[in-house]
Amino acid sequence: MTALARQGTPWAELEAQMIEAAQDDVDWRHGRVPMFIHFAGDDVLEVAKKAYQMYFSENGLGLRAFRSLARFESEVVQMGLGLLHGDSGTRGAMTTGGTESIFLAVKAARDIALARKPMSGRPQIVMARSAHPAFDKAAHFMGLEPVRTPLQADYRADPEAIAAALTPRTVLVVGSVPAYPHGVIDPIGDIAALAQSRGVWMHVDACVGGYIAPFARQLGADVPDWDFAVPGVTSISADLHKYGYSAKGSSTLFFRDAESFAGMGWSFDNWPRGQYFTNTLVGTRAGGAIAAAWAVMKYLGQDGYVRVTERVLATRRAYEGGAARLGLPTLGNPQLSILAYGCPDRDLAAVTRAMTARGWVMGNVTEPPGMHHMLNLTHEPVAGQYFADLEEALAAAPPVGAGSAQKLEARY
Numbered sequence: 001m002t003a004l005a006r007q008g009t010p011w012a013e014l015e016a017q018m019i020e021a022a023q024d025d026v027d028w029r030h031g032r033v034p035m036f037i038h039f040a041g042d043d044v045l046e047v048a049k050k051a052y053q054m055y056f057s058e059n060g061l062g063l064r065a066f067r068s069l070a071r072f073e074s075e076v077v078q079m080g081l082g083l084l085h086g087d088s089g090t091r092g093a094m095t096t097g098g099t100e101s102i103f104l105a106v107k108a109a110r111d112i113a114l115a116r117k118p119m120s121g122r123p124q125i126v127m128a129r130s131a132h133p134a135f136d137k138a139a140h141f142m143g144l145e146p147v148r149t150p151l152q153a154d155y156r157a158d159p160e161a162i163a164a165a166l167t168p169r170t171v172l173v174v175g176s177v178p179a180y181p182h183g184v185i186d187p188i189g190d191i192a193a194l195a196q197s198r199g200v201w202m203h204v205d206a207c208v209g210g211y212i213a214p215f216a217r218q219l220g221a222d223v224p225d226w227d228f229a230v231p232g233v234t235s236i237s238a239d240l241h242k243y244g245y246s247a248k249g250s251s252t253l254f255f256r257d258a259e260s261f262a263g264m265g266w267s268f269d270n271w272p273r274g275q276y277f278t279n280t281l282v283g284t285r286a287g288g289a290i291a292a293a294w295a296v297m298k299y300l301g302q303d304g305y306v307r308v309t310e311r312v313l314a315t316r317r318a319y320e321g322g323a324a325r326l327g328l329p330t331l332g333n334p335q336l337s338i339l340a341y342g343c344p345d346r347d348l349a350a351v352t353r354a355m356t357a358r359g360w361v362m363g364n365v366t367e368p369p370g371m372h373h374m375l376n377l378t379h380e381p382v383a384g385q386y387f388a389d390l391e392e393a394l395a396a397a398p399p400v401g402a403g404s405a406q407k408l409e410a411r412y
């Protein structure tokens with residue numbers, strides 16, 4: 001057990017200890033981890049770090065004290081809405097991450113639905129099997145019932161299955177841009193039309209795609225309309241700490257109008273310290289995360305995002321090609337930065353163990369069994385090495401069925 005030492009330790013010594021502590025961490029700078037990191041170059045990282053440090057002590061809870069942060073947040077929201085066909089009615093705020101954005105969308109949808117009409121039984125969230133677990137987490141924490149529907153053969157959400165699952169208790173319908181497991185974009189137009197016809201709130205989870213899909217589209221990717229250009233889309237989550245390339249602890253949550261935005265906030269005054277109001281689940285917020293998001297968006301600009309996106313998309317195509325050469329079929333038709341490919345012939349658990357032994361942290365999908373990547377620029381130079389190692393791992397793995405149990409322990 002580590003007790004708090006009686007005497008402090010000089011920084012130089014701590015720094016050395018901290019460098020030592022990272023010795024066994026995955027070598028993310030060399031693309032060895034398939035997720036968790038969104039790297040757009042050392043220059044972008046430097047801007048994010050410097051901006052974060054400048055506002056390290058400031059608190060996003062106190063926007064009346066820190067006018068700078070209020071301005072940064074407002075401009076971040078405006079820049080985000082500008083990418084997502086926002087108009088004079090759309091609103092939004094920053095949160096600390098995708099999960100918080102999703103929690104607050106669920107809360108807003110639930111509160112507004114219940115305020116409109118009373119309901120007996122638990123309110124329901126209807127979503128495809130591929131939607132992120134943050135919706136189930138939010139449902140669990142807030143007393144809703146998650147209802148998951150089967151996917152189409154191309155791994156996209158199935159609007160017909162969603163239509164069949166709607167009940168008078170449905171308060172929220174979800175579509176993903178893209179869904180995390182296979183990286184494919186759900187048919188947002190169809191789902192939104194359905195939601196609108198039933199008077200149900202539609203949330204688009206663009207935690208991954210929010211800050212890459214608009215640029216991928218400019219570059220010619222097959223990205224259908226999915227944002228506020230689509231009637232029936234009520235709210236959108238878009239993470240700045242993913243393809244916004246900002247510091248961890250930053251996301252945006254956007255709403256179609258002021259009324260739905262009001263569902264995000266929470267206020268209280270029944271205590272001896274006056275009015276308490278937040279738009280977020282958390283109270284104190286890192287000023288650094290707000291400042292870094294603003295600085296990175298300003299630093300990159302649209303051209304910068306397009307440049308980085310072009311390289312990320314080329315990297316995804318390189319991974320698709322590498323997988324195809326080894327007989328591993330890409331699942332569905334990914335258009336952005338996530339792809340998954342199946343491993344139909346070889347024991348995937350054995351392949352995963354062999355790749356782990358070679359220093360790769362593996363990501364796996366389970367339906368069907370396969371491998372998963374959320375790509376960034378750290379993967380660009382290592383694709384060749386990755387597929388050379390994968391070729392050897394596949395050759396050494398037993399074929400599926402020949403005594404192999406395909407017992408895969410896929411972890412997020």
Ligand SMILES: Cc1ncc(COP(=O)(O)O)c(C=O)c1O
Pocket residue numbers: 097098099100102132134176178179180205207208239
């Ligand atoms: C589609 C999608 N939604 C939501 C989240 C949750 O984001 P966070 O980990 O920032 O809470 C993720 C994370 O990968 C995601 O891929």
